[in-house]
Amino acid sequence: MIGDAVHRLIYGDQGEIVIKVPLASCTIAAGALELYRMLGKTVEKLNLNVKIRRAGCMGMCFLDPWIEIAERGRPPAIYGNVRLENLEEIITSYLDGDLSGAYAIRFRVGDRDYGAPPLDSIPNWRNQVRFVSRNCGLVDPESIEDYIMTGGYRGLMNALRMGREEVIDIVKKSGLRGRGGAGFPTWLKWRIAYEEKASVKFVVCNGDEGDPGAFMNRLLAESDPHRVVEGLVIAGYAVGASKGFIFVRAEKPLMADRLEKAVEQAREHGFLGENILGTSFSFDVEVCRSAGAFVCGEETALIAALEGRARPRQRPPYPATHGLWGNPTVVNNVETLAHVATIFQVGVEEFTRYGTEKSKGTKMFCVTGAVRETGVYEVPIGTTIRKLVYEIAGGPREGRVVKAVQVGGPSGGCIPADLFNLELDYESLQAHGAIMGSGGLVVIDDSSCMVSVAKFFTDFTLAESCGKCAPCRIGMKIMNDILSRIASGDGVESDIGVLRELGAAISRTSLCALGGTAPNPVLSTLRYFEDEYREHIVNKRCPAKSCPKLVTYVIDEDLCRGCGICIKSCPTSAIDGAPGKVYTIDRTRCIKCGACLAVCPFGAVRKV
Numbered sequence: 001m002i003g004d005a006v007h008r009l010i011y012g013d014q015g016e017i018v019i020k021v022p023l024a025s026c027t028i029a030a031g032a033l034e035l036y037r038m039l040g041k042t043v044e045k046l047n048l049n050v051k052i053r054r055a056g057c058m059g060m061c062f063l064d065p066w067i068e069i070a071e072r073g074r075p076p077a078i079y080g081n082v083r084l085e086n087l088e089e090i091i092t093s094y095l096d097g098d099l100s101g102a103y104a105i106r107f108r109v110g111d112r113d114y115g116a117p118p119l120d121s122i123p124n125w126r127n128q129v130r131f132v133s134r135n136c137g138l139v140d141p142e143s144i145e146d147y148i149m150t151g152g153y154r155g156l157m158n159a160l161r162m163g164r165e166e167v168i169d170i171v172k173k174s175g176l177r178g179r180g181g182a183g184f185p186t187w188l189k190w191r192i193a194y195e196e197k198a199s200v201k202f203v204v205c206n207g208d209e210g211d212p213g214a215f216m217n218r219l220l221a222e223s224d225p226h227r228v229v230e231g232l233v234i235a236g237y238a239v240g241a242s243k244g245f246i247f248v249r250a251e252k253p254l255m256a257d258r259l260e261k262a263v264e265q266a267r268e269h270g271f272l273g274e275n276i277l278g279t280s281f282s283f284d285v286e287v288c289r290s291a292g293a294f295v296c297g298e299e300t301a302l303i304a305a306l307e308g309r310a311r312p313r314q315r316p317p318y319p320a321t322h323g324l325w326g327n328p329t330v331v332n333n334v335e336t337l338a339h340v341a342t343i344f345q346v347g348v349e350e351f352t353r354y355g356t357e358k359s360k361g362t363k364m365f366c367v368t369g370a371v372r373e374t375g376v377y378e379v380p381i382g383t384t385i386r387k388l389v390y391e392i393a394g395g396p397r398e399g400r401v402v403k404a405v406q407v408g409g410p411s412g413g414c415i416p417a418d419l420f421n422l423e424l425d426y427e428s429l430q431a432h433g434a435i436m437g438s439g440g441l442v443v444i445d446d447s448s449c450m451v452s453v454a455k456f457f458t459d460f461t462l463a464e465s466c467g468k469c470a471p472c473r474i475g476m477k478i479m480n481d482i483l484s485r486i487a488s489g490d491g492v493e494s495d496i497g498v499l500r501e502l503g504a505a506i507s508r509t510s511l512c513a514l515g516g517t518a519p520n521p522v523l524s525t526l527r528y529f530e531d532e533y534r535e536h537i538v539n540k541r542c543p544a545k546s547c548p549k550l551v552t553y554v555i556d557e558d559l560c561r562g563c564g565i566c567i568k569s570c571p572t573s574a575i576d577g578a579p580g581k582v583y584t585i586d587r588t589r590c591i592k593c594g595a596c597l598a599v600c601p602f603g604a605v606r607k608v
Helices: 004-009 026-031 032-046 084-095 144-149 152-158 165-172 188-193 216-223 225-239 254-266 298-306 334-346 348-350 384-394 426-431 450-462 470-487 494-509 515-517 520-538 566-570 595-599
Strands: 019-020 050-055 065-069 077-079 107-109 110-115 200-209 243-249 286-292 329-333 362-369 375-380 402-407 413-416 442-446 553-555 604-607
Touching: 004 144, 004 553, 026 032, 026 216, 026 254, 026 566, 032 050, 032 084, 050 254, 050 298, 065 084, 065 216, 084 402, 107 375, 144 225, 144 348, 152 225, 165 188, 165 225, 165 334, 165 348, 188 225, 188 329, 200 216, 200 225, 200 298, 200 334, 216 254, 225 243, 225 254, 225 286, 225 329, 225 334, 225 384, 243 254, 243 298, 254 286, 254 566, 298 329, 334 348, 362 384, 375 384, 375 450, 384 442, 402 450, 402 520, 413 450, 413 520, 450 470, 470 494, 470 515, 470 520, 494 515, 494 604, 553 595, 595 604
Parallel strands: 019 050, 200 243, 200 329, 243 286, 362 442
Antiparallel strands: 019 065, 065 077, 107 110, 362 375, 402 413, 402 442, 553 604
8 A cells, every 4th residue: 555655656647757856955955946946847848747746855965956757667767966957858868768867766665666777776775774764755745645645644543542551662662762862762751751640741852953964853854744743742642741842943944844834734634633533632732943052952951942041951850750841741852753653653573673782773874074975874773884984975085085983963972994893873882982962973084183173073062052060161161272272283292181181070070961972072082093182282283284373385386387376366465476487375474274275276285
């Protein structure tokens, strides 16, 4: 039945040509909205019977913007990096049977196969397990009918046939752990709230997602919002809550819009409101747009933000016993709740096929930075860093070497390349100075300085600190100042010991988990890249040639063609010379901005 629905979503009705355009924040930024508008004009010009469908993003950002074309009798094909001027050519070549230059897609559901050659031929797709992200790029995110066709809200129906304790026991059996950071067992949080004797309880979806370079939750909520809503309703039923909130940053308007529309549609179809699906369970959901702050990713700060001001609170008491307005409150993030819905739709056995002994299922990772094919990829927990970076995300760019990954957001740690066989699970990462976090993974190559990397993340956490507790407010400022001195060539050897001691103290004494993990980028880079710190301190040099005050810009006389492009870009007139002759840089006037390096077409400008 679901296989037939997938076939119809791909091919449409008999005689139709279906062209699908993904519209999410990321694809729109790459030009997909203009593509969507131009498509209507193009098919009208070609006089074709075409159904243009909106879809979410499937996570392979390096293809944006892309379209999918499907006609019964031939395999559907995906065309990546589409330009407006190429639309007509792409459509006509597909209809003529020419799939060259296209990524051709195949959806396999059960024993049914929908076309070949497959998208599975692309390593980015082949090495994933699309469990919770199965609908991303397939369904129209603003259509509850599409979601229901693919099994949507079947999980809620199954859950409502069970007692609350049975629902919690199934989540326990699944081994699902929170996908937002610490990996706390989801069932245990639910059980604590369920056992509280309170007349009012709440469940909250944490959609804040403030980590730089991380957008797994945004992509999932924009591409398959009903899966998030369904998971929240199941959570509400399990703990006995009557109201749910979805906390979204106001700067993610499309995510908020689609969740609000999903809530409205669910209410109209009887999946929210009074006596849901004819049962005695009544539950409603409100989407809250927050001004946003990084600290809102921490659950007590998120609860405080819903009440009026985002500042973390001392624990205990924990939110499961004393949360929103003093009532028992369960907070789960977007991906966790989407997993809940999927587990109750397809069965716990399907979920537990993947993962490790302690951490079951799959995890979405956002791979960004110095890598060929950035994107959001879903893999079993326990997949190695090497497989994710090299086999799925394509490895480093040409001429570069990966030397580390930073895992877990700005509070995560850096793992060096010689440990890339490390499995991506909660315990392994923590043992090596990193955390899983929400799943952000930044690839760092040999052009980056690890002191600068540590300073970048401490800059961020310092700016985002709520300032409530002294260890984070003052301690991170001191660490940041020390890093600034080292990067400028003014560090002393005792700075290394101070950074270690101070980082350990902040980790032990900060009020909330965000402050407690804030020193991780510094401590992990000291652990694995102390030699780079010592090069800055002892030899006053930056091995990666990236710290401005420790490098000098020169022009290679053998490569300089005297074109004069560099002299026009220099903001301080530090470049001397005449057209047709070799130019030189006056170091006394050079502010080391790198503009000349960026514009030189012959590679004559170098950092030494």
